[in-house]
Amino acid sequence: MARKNVLSGLISEAGEKFTAVNSPQTAPAPERSGGYKGVGALGAVTRSIDALAAKADAAKEIEAKLTAGEVVIELDPDMIEDSFISDRLVQLDSKFEELVEAIRLRGQDSPILVRPHPAHPGKYQIAFGHRRARAAKTLGRPVRAVVKKLDDRDHVIAQGQENSARADLSFIERAMFAGRLEERTFDRETIMAALSADKTTVSKMLSVINRIPKTVVDAIGPALAVGRDRWHDLATRFDAAENAVRAEQFIATQDFRDAVPDDRFDLLSRFLAGRGTIKATVPSAQPVSEWLGDNGAAKAEIKAGGKKFTIALKAKNGPAFGAYITKNLDRLYQAFQDETKSETGD
Incomplete structure (x- = not known):
């Protein structure tokens, strides 16, 4: 060969x-001893x-x-x-x-x-x-x-x-x-x-x-339990051009992202086969607010949504300021807890 x-x-x-x-x-690898393999x-x-x-x-x-x-x-x-x-x-x-x-x-x-x-x-x-x-x-x-x-x-x-x-x-x-x-x-x-x-x-x-679009493969992940035939079956779904768009929408859902790779494959496969629906909506853009400091020399974009709160700094000393905040997170969080307790009377 x-x-x-x-x-x-x-x-x-x-x-x-x-x-x-x-x-x-x-020489072929020696056969492992094991005797009777059993059935079932x-x-x-x-x-x-x-x-x-x-x-x-x-x-x-x-x-x-x-x-x-x-x-x-x-x-x-x-x-x-x-x-x-x-x-x-x-x-x-x-x-x-x-x-x-x-x-x-x-x-x-x-x-x-x-x-x-x-x-x-x-x-x-x-x-x-x-x-x-x-x-x-x-x-x-x-x-x-x-x-x-x-x-x-x-x-x-x-x-x-x-x-x-x-x-x-x-x-x-x-x-x-x-x-x-x-x-x-x-x-x-x-x-x-x-x-x-x-x-x-x-x-x-x-x-x-x-x-299969690369973005879809990357989103699913290794999927160790999924073999050649099942991947081939999924690939045939993309012969219909609209399924590429549907798949991109589905992999953005929270249900899909929260699943492990093998389950992601199953979820997408069922969805493209018409046996599943998009239960979770695609996350909408989070509201953005701004903070300006030092006469505009420092800027922060603030996004809040669900349990996530993101601050993006933009300034000449942005990395240094970010490092300072990171270094003092323990102290800041403790101060936040103390202030919260005093306000609630706990």
């Missing part, structure tokens, strides 16, 4: 080639857990092959930049916090893969391991990394194959990665190799991304 031996041309700094991730010599709900849960574990093993195997025989060094996080193509919709979430805590407790178990930055000498660009690098930076620690000389094609293949093997990357995130590769004029063979996917799967990914 086209994706075999896609990394066979990658050469280490020592000049030695390493085995391609999908080469015929690569229990069997489905067991098989699902095994599938996730297998994906985690596959990701580790890919990393091991890409970093085999290479020297692991420590790099300053400030010297590392993200890949030129993003592969995630959400970078910071609860799983990221768990990763930070894990690295805090036991250190960075596996190195990331970087290449010398093609445009900024002395810096590096991440092929895979973005969240590990971000976690290390959060903790103020150096990043354990392997450095390889990769051209753009090999860079995105290494990035895509490692990420595709992970269990926490959703279909729509993989589809958006495919779309970004296409936008940068990578050929279909490279996209297939990067995603470890056949031509039909890649075509469906690109069909979904090219039919």
